[in-house]
Amino acid sequence: MNRRTFLQAGLVPAFSIPNGRILTVRGAIRPDELGVCLPHEHLFSNFGLDPADPPVYDTQRLLREVLRYVNSVKYLGANAIADCTTQYFGRAPELLKRISEGTGVHIITNTGYYGAAEGRYVPAHVNDESAGRIASRWVAEFHAGIGASGIRPGFIKLGVDGGPLKPVDEKMIRAAAIAHRQTGLTIAVHTGDNPEAVRRQLALLAEEGVEPEAWIWVHANNCRDEGALLEAVRAGAWLSFDGIAPENVERHRALVQMMKTEGRLGQVLLSxxxxxxxxxxxxxLKPYTALFTHFLPALEKSGFARRELQRLTGENPARAFTLRARVTGI
Ligand SMILES: [Zn+2]
Structure with missing residues (x-):
């Protein structure tokens, strides 16, 4: 079976989710409209450059190159992409909207601040403000849109460095929990190989009355401690295995297999x-095509059913990004 035939053979998810919407850069959609989704990519970024908002891009060149690229990913089978480029390292919702309009691919943008990279992309006001005040900035974007664009974020994106959480990161996790309670936006946190930070984040969310189901362990594939992955998934968290590339298919396949054995495929995200x-x-450029060209065929070859692939690529991201407050009610 060639790649295209493989994809045409039915990755379109068939399911229903009762309520809630997903916020894309072109507006709210039903979860069953999302389709095959890549939950962690960067269509473009300023990463490595000085913090800037709005970012400075060669817009014509960016649109030309990214439109072509996203069309090629669409051809392989993607119907939606969550863009994880945060404010200050390149978020530009109006460009995302133009790319979404030009390709027909749903794109989800984010609110929140990226605390990894030694806090380089965290704005100064975070030091002085309370968690509640920081949350209110993100909630304002949720209600009124980002800047003057009217484009609303579809999730909260944060990032933490290695080692214990810094006080400023703890404050932003609390802010995310407060914003989640008010909006139902899911919280995706760049964490990687840092089980201690995972436990601390889940503890902070619990203190703020937010369930682990509202939280995505971004770059969980980098974690070498299987016990920590199982602990987080058993608690209810999402695991994002989002480093897929042709050279590490087996690593990601083994992680997905572990979650299948554990009965937790429904909490796995692939990107x-x-x-x-x-x-x-x-x-x-860092490609985002290997899921289609290498990884899904490898899963199928190792015994995964088509239904399971639909779940991993469609239903899971749809549930992950559907607005819903997941709270303990304290
Ligand atoms: Zn990323």
């Missing part, structure tokens, strides 16, 4: 952490 345009122009 590449790709990047189709870097403003600094020095580093090469």
């Amino acid at each position: 590449h952490d790709g990047n189709s345009f870097r403003a600094n122009g020095t580093r090469p």
Whole structure:
């Protein structure tokens, strides 16, 4: 079976989710409209450059290159992409909207601040403000849209460094919990191989009355501690295995297999952490195609049913991004 036939053979999810909507850059959609979704990519970014909002891009070149690239990913089978580029390292919702309109691919943008990279992309006001005040900025974007664009974020994106959470990161996790309670936006946190930070984040969410189901462990594939992955997934968290590339298919396949054995396929997200345009122009494009060209065929070959692939690529991201307050009611 060639790639295209493989994809045409039915990755379109067939399911229903009763209520809630997903916020894309072109507006709210029903969960069953999302289709096959890549939950963690970067259509473009300023990463590595000085913090900037709005970012400075060569817009014509960006649109030309990213439109072409997203069309190629659409051809492989993607119907939706969550863009994880945060404010200050390149978020540009109006460009995302133009790309979504030009390709027909649903794109979800985010609110929140990226605390990894030594806090380089965290704005100064975070030091002085309370968690509640920071949350109110993100909630304002949820209600009124980002800047003057009217485009609303579809999730909260944060990031933490290695080692214990810094006080400023703890404050932002609390802010995310407060914003989640008010909006139902899911919280995706760049965490990687840091089980201690995972436990602390889940504890902070619990203190703020937010369930682990509202939280995505971004870059969980980098964690070498299987026990920590199982602990988080048993608690109810989402695990994002988002480093898929042709050279590490087996690593990601083994992780998905572990979750299948554990009966937790419904909490797995699959993506590449790709990047189709870097403003600094020095580093090469990081593709986000291997899910289609390498990974799904490998899963199928190792015994995964088509239904399970639909679930992993369609239903799971749809549930992950559907607005719903997941709270303990304290
Ligand atoms: Zn990323």
